Amino acid sequence: MPAVKIAPSVLASDLGNLNCECIRMMENGADWLHMDIMDGHFVPNIVMGAPVIASVSKAVPNIFMDCHMMVADPGKWVKDIADAGGASYTFHLEATDDPMDVVRQIKATKMRAAVAINPGTPASEISDELGNAVDMILVMTVWPGAGGQKFMKECMPKVAELRARFPDLDVEVDGGVGPKTIDRCADAGANVIVAGTAVFNHPKPKDVIAFLRVRCEEAQERIKRERERLANGEELPPSERKDYGDGRRSGYASGAITPLSYPRVYMSAAKREKLRRESQGAENRERPNMASLSGMSSLSMTTAVNGK
Numbered sequence: 001m002p003a004v005k006i007a008p009s010v011l012a013s014d015l016g017n018l019n020c021e022c023i024r025m026m027e028n029g030a031d032w033l034h035m036d037i038m039d040g041h042f043v044p045n046i047v048m049g050a051p052v053i054a055s056v057s058k059a060v061p062n063i064f065m066d067c068h069m070m071v072a073d074p075g076k077w078v079k080d081i082a083d084a085g086g087a088s089y090t091f092h093l094e095a096t097d098d099p100m101d102v103v104r105q106i107k108a109t110k111m112r113a114a115v116a117i118n119p120g121t122p123a124s125e126i127s128d129e130l131g132n133a134v135d136m137i138l139v140m141t142v143w144p145g146a147g148g149q150k151f152m153k154e155c156m157p158k159v160a161e162l163r164a165r166f167p168d169l170d171v172e173v174d175g176g177v178g179p180k181t182i183d184r185c186a187d188a189g190a191n192v193i194v195a196g197t198a199v200f201n202h203p204k205p206k207d208v209i210a211f212l213r214v215r216c217e218e219a220q221e222r223i224k225r226e227r228e229r230l231a232n233g234e235e236l237p238p239s240e241r242k243d244y245g246d247g248r249r250s251g252y253a254s255g256a257i258t259p260l261s262y263p264r265v266y267m268s269a270a271k272r273e274k275l276r277r278e279s280q281g282a283e284n285r286e287r288p289n290m291a292s293l294s295g296m297s298s299l300s301m302t303t304a305v306n307g308k
């Protein structure tokens with residue numbers, strides 16, 4: 001399985017001191033910095049754009065910026081983000097009717113290409129062609145648009161399914177991830193961990209980053225053993241099964257996740273329109289709107305930044 005990467009989401013940082021915040025996280029063990037870019041259309045919020053990415057790129061040597069593009073027209077910003085110094089470009093599947101074209105545009109730059117799916121989008125919407133073309137798949141574990149939301153554990157079967165289909169791909173989780181939820185993510189097979197509030201709001205971010213990494217590495221060892229045993233037709237002893245207490249077990253141990261094949265490239269126009277509207281809050285009362293966003297900690301400075 002690919003190496004574990006911990007990517008603090010700067011949405012929860014002191015955005016007025018963004019360069020220093022990125023340096024602080026790298027000194028505390030972060031592999032990547034997760035940059036949330038929103039356009040006010042795909043999600044009802046605006047945070048930063050290519051000029052801010054360029055400023056960070058100049059000020060922070062060797063930074064790897066994992067740019068999460070929560071934008072309605074993902075092809076439009078590829079060149080700007082590449083020129084600004086973005087290292088990875090994640091677009092939302094719900095935002096385009098031609099994901100392979102967006103991937104081609106990203107690959108024409110030096111950036112890594114990644115595709116994200118919202119909580120309402122099934123993993124089966126990632127075709128084999130798309131999954132094999134990208135460097136990473138991001139499974140959102142909250143509705144995009146704000147930090148500090150509750151982790152949606154119901155997204156974990158999608159992570160397990162994608163890990164089973166794409167054993168060597170980076171699979172990223174984002175939203176509500178921290179020490180209390182990391183085991184579910186890691187057991188499902190996620191190896192790129194985005195955490196905003198849990199890292200930036202903690203007085204010892206180094207400890208949180210180290211904890212997340214260790215739990216993922218331990219899970220990877222477990223998954224490796226499970227794979228080997230299942231390949232040999234062996235039964236797993238109950239002590240080695242991760243049981244969530246709700247009838248489900250980790251994807252690999254349960255053997256319930258079958259790596260199906262999804263040859264389709266495009267979802268239907270009607271379905272994409274529904275998923276797009278859902279992302280904007282038009283069809284989902286649960287997802288954040290501007291009123292609910294205003295109370296979120298990520299939009300104000302975190303107290304941990306000044307050690308208060």
Ligand SMILES: O=C(CO)[C@@H](O)[C@H](O)COP(=O)(O)O
Pocket residue numbers: 009011012034036068142143144145146147148149174175176177194195196197198298
């Ligand atoms: O993309 C998003 C939100 O749209 C995430 O990156 C969040 O910023 C993660 O924050 P926490 O839930 O970890 O606070």
